[in-house]
Amino acid sequence: MTVLYTTDHEWLRIEGDTATIGITGYAQSQLGDVVFVELPKVGSQLTKAQAAAVVESVKAASDVYAPITGEVLEVNEALGAEPALVNSDAEGKAWIFKLRIADRSDLEGLMDEAAYKAHTA
Amino acid sequence: MVTHVSDAPTLQKTPLHALHLARGGKMVAFAGYDMPVQYASGVLKEHLHTRAKAGLFDVSHMGQIALRPKSGDVTDAALALERLVPQDIVAVAPGRQRYAQFTNPAGGLLDDLMVANFGDHLFLVVNGACKAADEAHLREHLSDACAIEVLADRALVALQGPKAASVLAKKCPEAPAMKFMEAGPRQVGGVACFVSRSGYTGEDGYEISIPAAWVEDVVSALLDDPDVAPVGLGARDSLRLEAGLCLYGHDIDATTTPIEAALEWSVQKSRRNGGARAGGFPGANVILPQFEQGAARRRVGLRPEGRAPVREGAPLFADAASADPIGAVTSGGFGPSLNAPISMGYLPVSHAATGGLVFADVRGQRLPLRVCAMPFVPHNYKR
Known part of the structure; x- marks a missing residue:
């Protein structure tokens, strides 16, 4: 299992051809109290860099x-009832959606944990 | 994810800037100032703490202006100010204050403000983003009757919440006896301040104007009270939205009349048609007929039926499919005390009745909202 990070403060856990995606602990700390998460539709096809989900704090809405690129396999319905999970467990229980990886070369530009830590330092 | 960083060097600082940093304030640009949007505990907790106990807000970016009558008679300053606002200022008794608006010739609003009668002069508090224009407006129109003094050496803080009176009593024993909208000079912890029983959260509380040189001492002493927490602009906005109060530049502006903005209550009968001093302010020919004929649109409260906040700028539609918007949301977000999204916006009067259903476009989806009465959370003023 590999965990990768984007410069937009998302994490991806790679297991086989599946990527589980959420926002990082750093991102949630910048956003503040999360009150709503809009999830993508299961079965929809997402293209790299396309708006996929929305995380809303009291003050603002932020696109994820x-x-x-890939097909949405599953979304985290628990965030509907408990959006604050994003604050309490951003890189665990608050995963947002799972994608079937369409092209493994998409992973090449992403950061590992050490590089992401340096990025947010 | 998009995150916000503010370190623009051109931003002004309030006299409490160092205190905000020392207390973990997350700073953002607001009205030209570097201001705390929240502290470490976050918007949600700060909001709920204010409704449960007491929150302390730095609002020193707002403008404080003294209008001193050249004749020596404060009534002359009041009469002069009535040239620019549709409110009855003459009737504001010494030691009292009133909510007012500067109007423009089209009947729109240049700013909203508080006007207090301090016995020998009037004391005005105006919005930070408008204060330079307000000062110029006052100098242009009132210089014959008043000396206009911008009190740039004073900070302004708000202490808001059900514990505000008991907290402030420890530093200002007269504070609990003040009634809502009572205002005047008071000693707070031995410092000569101006205290008013007012605020912009819907809660009981005070706004305290403090000489800049002493503000850190006074505020630190108030924050030492276990009932008091510092509160940033984020919770200030969610609190005033729950209270149904307008934010200038968003819910009211140069294109909205007092009637459209549902602020009829703020225009006293003496300034309306048939009153002793009817009219005589910019836009009276537009505003006064609206008291009898109504306006085409109206500011309303909106409760989204789902969980998604419907924010400023979202267009409003009469139904789920129609192509042409009938209005727009002017403020919207999440109400922590209601644990639900809330919005306000403008609708044609045909759609503005409480209980009606309209739809907002949010990211390409039509979300239903119910028109509702405001405030969303009842006011808790000590009248």
Whole structure:
């Protein structure tokens, strides 16, 4: 299992041809209290850099972009009832959606944990 | 993810800037100032703390102006100010304050403000983003009757919430006896301040004008009270939205009349047709007939039926399919005390009745909203 990061503060956990995607702990700390998460539709096709989900704090709405191209396999319905999971467990229980990886070369430009830490330092 | 960083060197600082940084304020640009949007506990907790106990807000970016009558009679300053606002200022008794608006010739609003009668002069508090224009407006129109003094050496803080009176009593024993919209000079912790029982959260509370040199001492002493937490602009906005109060530049502006903005209550009968001093302010020919004939559109409260916040700028539609918007949301977000999204916006009067259903376009989807009465959360003023 590999965890990768984007410059837009998303994380991707890669397991086989599936990528589980959420926003990072750093991102949630910048956003503040999350009150609503809009999820993509299961079965929809997302293109890299396309707006995929929306995370809303009291003050503002922030887009979550698809970091790679792929089909949405599953979304985290638990965030509907408990959006604050994004604050309490951003890189665990608050995963947002899972994509079937269409093109593994999409992963090549992404950062590993050490590089992401340096990016946010 | 898009995150916000603010370190623009041109931003002004309030006299409490160092205190905000020391207390973990997350700073953003607002009205030309570097201001705390929140502290470490976050918008949600700061909001709920204000409704449960007391929150302390730095609003020093707002303009404080003294209008001193050249005749020495404060009534002359009041009469002069009535040339620019549709409110009855003459009737504001010494030690009282009133909500007012500067109007333009089209009947729109240049700014909203508080006007207090301090006995020998009037004390005005205006919005930070408008203060330079307001000062110029006052100098242009009132210089014959008033000396206009911008009180740039004073900070302004708000102490808001059900514990505000008991907290402030420890530093200002007269504070609990003040009634809503009472205002005047008071000593706070031995410092000569101006205190008014007012605010912009819907809660009981005070606004305190403090000489800049002493503000850190006074505020630090108030923050030492376990009932008080510092609160940033984020919660200030969610609190005023729940209270149904207008934010200038968003819910009211140069294109909205007091009637369209549902602010009829703020225009006293003496300034309306048939009143002792009817008219005589910019746009009276537009505003006064609207009291009898109504306006075409009206500011309303909106409750989204789902969980998604419907924010400023979202167009409003009469139904789920129609192509042409009938209005727009002017403020919207999440109400922490209601644990639900809330919005306000303008609708044609044909659609403005409480209980009606309209639709907003949010990211390409039509979301239903119910027109509702405001405030969303009842006011808790000590009248």
